[in-house]
Amino acid sequence: MGRNRATLADVARKAGLSKTAASMVLNGREGTRLSAEAHQRVFAAAEELGYRPNLAARSLRTRKTATIAFVSDIVATTRFAGDLIRGALDAARERDHVLLITETQGDATFEQYAIEAVLDRQVDGVIYAAMATRRLTVPAAILGGPVVLLNATSPDGLPSVVPDDEGAGRSVATALLELGHRDAIALIGRNRLKEDDPEVSLAARARLHGIRQTLDEAKVGLLAECFCTEWLPEHGYAATRSLLSKPERPSAIICMNDRLAFGAYQALGEAGLTVPEDISVISFDDDPIAAWLRPSLATTALPHEQMGRRAVELLLDGGAVEPSLVPMPLRRRQSLAPPAG
Amino acid sequence: MGRNRATLADVARKAGLSKTAASMVLNGREGTRLSAEAHQRVFAAAEELGYRPNLAARSLRTRKTATIAFVSDIVATTRFAGDLIRGALDAARERDHVLLITETQGDATFEQYAIEAVLDRQVDGVIYAAMATRRLTVPAAILGGPVVLLNATSPDGLPSVVPDDEGAGRSVATALLELGHRDAIALIGRNRLKEDDPEVSLAARARLHGIRQTLDEAKVGLLAECFCTEWLPEHGYAATRSLLSKPERPSAIICMNDRLAFGAYQALGEAGLTVPEDISVISFDDDPIAAWLRPSLATTALPHEQMGRRAVELLLDGGAVEPSLVPMPLRRRQSLAPPAG
DNA sequence: AGTGGTCGCTAAACTGATTTAGCAGAGCAT
DNA sequence: ATGCTCTGCTAAATCAGTTTAGCGACCACT
Numbered sequence: 107m108g109r110n111r112a113t114l115a116d117v118a119r120k121a122g123l124s125k126t127a128a129s130m131v132l133n134g135r136e137g138t139r140l141s142a143e144a145h146q147r148v149f150a151a152a153e154e155l156g157y158r159p160n161l162a163a164r165s166l167r168t169r170k171t172a173t174i175a176f177v178s179d180i181v182a183t184t185r186f187a188g189d190l191i192r193g194a195l196d197a198a199r200e201r202d203h204v205l206l207i208t209e210t211q212g213d214a215t216f217e218q219y220a221i222e223a224v225l226d227r228q229v230d231g232v233i234y235a236a237m238a239t240r241r242l243t244v245p246a247a248i249l250g251g252p253v254v255l256l257n258a259t260s261p262d263g264l265p266s267v268v269p270d271d272e273g274a275g276r277s278v279a280t281a282l283l284e285l286g287h288r289d290a291i292a293l294i295g296r297n298r299l300k301e302d303d304p305e306v307s308l309a310a311r312a313r314l315h316g317i318r319q320t321l322d323e324a325k326v327g328l329l330a331e332c333f334c335t336e337w338l339p340e341h342g343y344a345a346t347r348s349l350l351s352k353p354e355r356p357s358a359i360i361c362m363n364d365r366l367a368f369g370a371y372q373a374l375g376e377a378g379l380t381v382p383e384d385i386s387v388i389s390f391d392d393d394p395i396a397a398w399l400r401p402s403l404a405t406t407a408l409p410h411e412q413m414g415r416r417a418v419e420l421l422l423d424g425g426a427v428e429p430s431l432v433p434m435p436l437r438r439r440q441s442l443a444p445p446a447g
Numbered sequence: 448m449g450r451n452r453a454t455l456a457d458v459a460r461k462a463g464l465s466k467t468a469a470s471m472v473l474n475g476r477e478g479t480r481l482s483a484e485a486h487q488r489v490f491a492a493a494e495e496l497g498y499r500p501n502l503a504a505r506s507l508r509t510r511k512t513a514t515i516a517f518v519s520d521i522v523a524t525t526r527f528a529g530d531l532i533r534g535a536l537d538a539a540r541e542r543d544h545v546l547l548i549t550e551t552q553g554d555a556t557f558e559q560y561a562i563e564a565v566l567d568r569q570v571d572g573v574i575y576a577a578m579a580t581r582r583l584t585v586p587a588a589i590l591g592g593p594v595v596l597l598n599a600t601s602p603d604g605l606p607s608v609v610p611d612d613e614g615a616g617r618s619v620a621t622a623l624l625e626l627g628h629r630d631a632i633a634l635i636g637r638n639r640l641k642e643d644d645p646e647v648s649l650a651a652r653a654r655l656h657g658i659r660q661t662l663d664e665a666k667v668g669l670l671a672e673c674f675c676t677e678w679l680p681e682h683g684y685a686a687t688r689s690l691l692s693k694p695e696r697p698s699a700i701i702c703m704n705d706r707l708a709f710g711a712y713q714a715l716g717e718a719g720l721t722v723p724e725d726i727s728v729i730s731f732d733d734d735p736i737a738a739w740l741r742p743s744l745a746t747t748a749l750p751h752e753q754m755g756r757r758a759v760e761l762l763l764d765g766g767a768v769e770p771s772l773v774p775m776p777l778r779r780r781q782s783l784a785p786p787a788g
Numbered sequence: 789a790g791t792g793g794t795c796g797c798t799a800a801a802c803t804g805a806t807t808t809a810g811c812a813g814a815g816c817a818t
Numbered sequence: 819a820t821g822c823t824c825t826g827c828t829a830a831a832t833c834a835g836t837t838t839a840g841c842g843a844c845c846a847c848t
Contacts, residue, residue, distance in 0.1 A: 107570055107592030113834055124798045129836060139796050161567045162503045162512065163834030166803045171503065185526030195550050204564050207548045209536050223545050226502045339739040372741050375716060395736055398680040400713050454804055465828045470806060480826050504804035507833045
């Protein structure tokens with residue numbers, strides 16, 4: 107790769123100047139006293155030779171690589187990871203940086219390896235990303251340089267970027283209240299583990315808190331709360347069936363994520379109920395399926411692209427120490443309507 | 448990042464030997480005549496200092512960075528990209544390599560920039576990935592070194608890795624024939640653009656060809672073929688409705704991808720038909736939704752993880768010049784049954 | 789005439805590794 | 819005693835940049 111690239115020495119020779127002069131001109135150093143003509147000659151020579159600096163050589167001296175490590179537990183299993191990466195990629199490009207991506211698969215050995223691999227390559231900083239919003243402890247090895255936590259927080263008070271799940275909870279509840287839903291709102295997706303262990307999830311508790319807070323303020327109580335061991339369609343399906351077997355039918359269902367809502371749709375369809383005429387449904391995440399469902403599903407979007415972007419900004423431009431909360435926009439879609447009759 | 452790292456000189460000093468000796472011992476060079484005791488001392492010193500070589504310095508000399516560029520058009524918009532990357536990441540790790548990921552967003556300027564950025568960093572090779580299987584022309588700039596095309600082919604005969612869509616077409620048709628479906632099989636997702644322009648898609652034509660070939664051999668003809676301008680749920684929905692409006696009802700539907708099938712499910716549900724008792728459905732891709740649908744959707748899986756892996760193997764280990772076809776396994780699920788009565 | 793300052797530029801050191809060329813000493817034969 | 823080979827190791831060059839220190843020419847001022 108990159109055989110026959112012109113070097114700085116080549117440029118200097120062609121311009122009839124020293125490497126020093128060429129280096130200074132090309133780096134646009136202030137305060138140098140090189141003549142305008144020298145500038146011309148260097149630029150012309152560089153242009154003509156198609157000169158591009160060898161960043162390995164440069165970083166040996168400057169200890170800057172213009173490279174950021176993106177270390178995450180799992181990139182593949184969620185379709186959100188791509189957005190996180192894309193946002194980071196965009197922001198990095200704008201700052202002339204590039205991303206070295208590694209995955210730990212939640213395995214300590216792999217993690218150790220991944221971190222050594224990126225540190226050996228002298229990255230300028232590390233974005234340590236989790237695929238589920240949670241609290242975690244950062245491996246000591248990366249604390250030697252700038253670190254930003256992405257979709258995670260840590261007890262060490264490192265800079266971090268997380269979605270505003272509590273705000274999303276408020277948006278969801280507010281949307282239903284505004285439509286006139288009151289005491290017939292059901293919630294699907296309660297989960298003790300997710301709610302109580304911040305190392306498993308921060309989202310569950312925050313979403314619940316946001317919902318509760320808003321409903322409390324309106325003096326409205328939940329009609330029912332269904333617990334689910336996982337947030338998968340089959341659990342949403344089962345929860346909805348159990349919900350419908352009770353005497354009081356809900357006017358609206360809040361699902362803790364879109365996959366649960368997907369299951370809920372299936373159960374509602376089988377029960378002959380139509381969304382939103384009989385029951386409104388709203389949820390969290392804005393998974394691609396939310397827009398594909400019939401009727402399309404109202405949900406609050408995980409702002410993953412924004413978050414990835416923000417992480418790079420924090421890392422390179424510095425900024426706030428307290429967790430950076432990225433708002434989750436509400437996507438109003440067809441699954442919302444005022445309560446029936 | 449990485450302040451205070453011990454250098455080779457530190458190790459040599461501590462071992463009471465020269466940098467040369469230390470370098471040779473640590474690299475396990477054959478044919479050197481350093482004593483067993485010298486080996487001991489170097490290893491001990493390196494261990495004690497926690498020495499890790501500075502790869503920027505090494506690669507300046509060796510012109511190897513143990514880094515691969517992964518350049519793709521779009522990583523974010525498809526949930527498959529993650530699998531492609533994960534496979535590549537795994538294979539790279541096994542070979543002590545790391546991935547530098549960039550995205551071109553299909554924009555020529557960004558592409559130019561991305562390629563310069565990775566070449567400046569002296570990557571050992573480039574994986575050039577497309578998110579839709581298609582034919583493309585590789586930018587000349589990366590032809591100076593090893594290149595592998597991932598999910599794409601090029602007219603230049605570069606090594607490439609693509610899914611075996613034709614084989615998938617045969618699997619799908621065979622599965623239906625084995626269940627006893629004959630002349631009442633409908634196909635949803637014909638698309639002239641995708642079928643005729645290899646720069647748009649290679650999958651559509653190959654899938655169609657595989658299906659046709661198998662049906663022809665069994666002397667079976669398609670009951671109907673629906674064209675769709677895009678392969679999205681709404682188009683599958685519309686196509687299925689038009690299909691059901693005709694007098695002859697199909698016993699099975701082949702959808703060109705899972706999103707079309709998702710739309711088909713919705714239309715079938717509304718028409719009061721049940722899958723698979725009334726109509727079998729089978730498709731391509733193995734999108735996560737395929738397993739979430741009720742009944743779960745039989746489909747042929749895009750082997751993205753395998754493909755990512757294969758690309759790295761081809762790049763680093765060398766190998767076949769003709770396109771490497773990765774099989775698409777058939778996922779037999781609940782949406783298949785023998786034709787009704 | 790000597791001193792000091794500015795201008796325009798360069799030599800050489802430096803980054804941290806690998807690699808080439810070769811040196812000192814021991815052992816052996818002549 | 820000399821020459822030769824082999825052993826065990828090292829000095830120095832090299833990779834492609836950045837950075838420090840400073841050199842020679844010219845001018846102005848006392």
